Amino acid sequence: MKKWLHVLWGIAIITVLAACTANSSSEEDNAEGDQAESGDTKTLLLNNGEEPTSFDPPMGFDSVSWNALNNLMEGMTRLGKDHQPEPAAAEKWEISDDGTVYTFMIREDAKWSNGDDLTAGDFEFAWKRLLDPETASPAAFLGYFIEGGEAFNNGDGSKEDVMVDAVSDKELKVTLSSPTGYFLNIISNPAFFPINESVAEENAEWYAEADSFVGNGPFTLDEWKHDSEMTFKKNENYWDKDTVKLDEVHWAMVNDTNTEYQMYESGELDTTNIPADMSEELMESDQLKVQDQAGTYFYRFNVNEEPFQNKKIRQALAMAVNQQDIVDYVTKNKEEPAYGFVSYGFEGPSGEDFREQNGNLVEFNAEEAEKLLEEGMKEEGYEELPPITLSYNTSESHKKVAETIQQMFKEHLDVDVTLENAEWNVFLQNQKDLKHQLSRSSFIADYAYPINFLESFVTDSSMNRTGWSNDEYDQFIEKAKNETDETKRWEHMYEAEKILFEEMPIFPIHFYNFVLLEKEGVSDVIRHPVGYLELKWADKE
Template sequence: MIYGKVKTMKNIFFLFIIFSLILFQSTSSISQYILKRGNGTEPDSLDPHKATGTWENNIIGDIFIGLVTESPSGNIIPGMAKDWDINNNGKDYIFHLRDNILWSDGVPLTAEDFVFSLKRILNPSTASQYASLLFNIKHAKEIYNGNFSDDRLGVHAIDSRTLKITLENPVPFFIQLLSHYTTYPLPSHVVRAYGEEWIKPSNIVSNGAYILSEWSSNNHILLSKNSKFYDSENTFFDKVYFYPIEDNRLALRMFQAGDIDMNITTSAFPVSELERLIKDFPEQARVYPYLGNSYLPFNMSKPPFNDIRVRKAVSMIINREIINDKVVKAGNDSAYSFIPPETQNFLPGAVLDFTGMTIEQRKGVARTLLLDAGYDKNNPLKFEIVFRNSFDNARRISAIAAMLKREGVYLKMLPFEARIAYNKMSQKDFELGDAGWVADYNDPYNFLFLFKCDAGPMNYSQFCDDEFENLLIKASKAKDLIKRSEIMKQAEQIMLDNHPIIPISFATHRVLISEKIAGYVDNISNIHRSRFFYLK
């Protein structure tokens, strides 16, 4: 999933509305338990087939649940499926659904709802950016490309309580993948009745612990407890508010005032407050490794970054250690590769080809590359960066601009809200971008698939390489996990050698949790479903 935190100028009226609403909620909740969550930014969509961001996942995972789901520690546990069997050397999965499971309107949830949902996301007219995530399912890619009809999809309802999914090849991470919102069931009876309007609060039907009650744009999203959820009796909070608090300095003030109970984002409070908060409030200010990274994608489809010499030169000039250790100071490790070292089934060793050189050596090579590409004092390299405009991120991009300027390279900074920045990169309306990626499941493929030719809008750089593609196909057929890891390492090296991106850092996440709240467990995926929280 993409992640990002943004800061925009909010007028006094908006802040007055937010604080007035919180006060009203506090005084009107005597008989109900209410959880108030900061959530970074405003969702583009809560349709599981249209969403792409971690801030959307936080909400979608509260109102929907798939065949499997996440425990408080981030481990995979049964969801709509009570158990499953794996046959045919790992290619056939038979899922047995729980008894008497219902949609929030009381309509029975059946295996056909999963079939309907998976066919919908693979329909090109749905325009899901995540469709390629499911190409391991038999004939999914051919259906998406319009070569097969969807009745050939390897997903079948054996009966109302039994679902069969057939894969092209054995996939070691497939059960983990099924916790991702792209695989959630949709209420076919509601989607058919309302079309694209099915997601509105007045129409939506869900199967998770909560239902969507209100969506006040740029103000709040309200979820209410779903009495039809199979584990409703163990869901503590009656209502959950999600606030799109884009400025983490404001979020910290609201948290300290008791106006929100938690802020679970990638960076819930300013880096400048990190040392103080960890020292004074170690149980409330949490910092933990994150299965994600931060990188700058080049738009390789047009000048100047259709030239590998220019891409490599810009990457070599950027001093990652200065950025991460001196400017950001959030505990992030500098990145000279793309796949985080904590990733399961991962073999380290693929790195940028200048790794190990001193920064002065790198600058010298970069100058030669730029001269060869036709750039000098009389024709300096100039380009723009579309970036996520948070307080901390602006400092990072400013530092990068200063590094480049010292080498005669001029960077124009274009700040945007995170969702707008990502939309621009998806639409290829940028020269250099600013992105982050968080694993949807713990496997190297979930990082490398972003560079596949068929990754669509999520392949911001438009990198496409036949050798890279063939290695991923070979890896998908490898039965031995060690051999598969070696093939993935080769594929990552090919991608890095082409310099479609500038890896900057491997992620940590910063979280705020009230001392009144129990049920929070640090986990590498930073997924925390509201149904597991309760008051101490």
């Protein structure tokens, strides 16, 4: 599989960086579609799939929010066309010799969409709000790299102890708890976008409607009909507005792939996912685009719910799932079946790919699955398994995968499973509240480093959502974060992932990729492997 990431290693590299700091659904009417193609107004027609969870940066921590939010706002850094961080709101930065202190210089011409100057205070306010336990951000763990961040978020420290300081209106100083060579990549995540402090103080719900939203990115939020559609317009106050070629972006919200494809065919969308039942035909299209993505489609067990308190029963169900069959006959989008959690594309200090080095940690084995189920039931004293419900968020593609897994459990283990679905926001909240027994899930990397996958499952992480806890696992993650020797850091990550699959609070299905059709004349829509859609350079003839 193509490698898309080459991580920069060590203090020597950090020094080089310091020296190079420069470095659902409403349909678009035909009239607007005709106007978009006439050349009078360049309007890109996209589908967001669902209503964004939130445009509040630390709260919209999911793919249905990121794609839009990444184009309404930007942080100190922005991922470029090569998927590496480049100067954005910050025109440059300096890094201390020990790699722990970053000083960002914000552009003099960086402004908010309402005309206010973008200040270092806006970043300090936003980053400390991300870490504030009262915010309850699911992305707060990303700020634990900052000195004092974890303690503040856990209630063991104060906001004043968080080492983010607006030295002046245009200078922000940040101290990390240990050298983190991928910090510039981390802060390109939408969770680190600034917030206009004066606007937020006047209206705590500033992000909830188009007429109150204030951003600093390439586009502004012109219209937002909730659960229906959104329209973005070019931000004339954006510091790099001359680079932005599109006048507008219109977003539908359609969560059915067949409907999405029909809209694409009728000219109502410029891109579309491929319906599974048309994949063989459309995979030969000259409009096809296939790109790598750093993420995993998987299922979570709730280990607090019977029968999944038993490790062998979890292992049995995981091993009864044939990942290869699912990608070959169900999803049919050229995905790689997943036999671990960290996806391909992460090269270690000696050049090895993480996934290849750590191997296959869970594979389909019906015979072993049957044996483990029998042993697990005996340990629990079960004559028969308690009822099992598999939950997924409403989507035709998720439904097909869930039905296939249901069939596999029946065929290989003679286990009956009930399916239930719910709309995304309800489903997600129930998963966070551990109300599901067994539920589908997905992970798209927040930044380009393997530990981002693995840190999701430490005890009490907001991303864990399984009830699982393992002290040894937590210790390996902690060691990996604090280790300065990259070879040792990777060894800690390898060991952590092995524990994850020995305990099996999750089981993977496939690694993600981008497989879609895109109209002729559309260019430079950048899809970063870590999951952000980039429209700053996009164009449409």
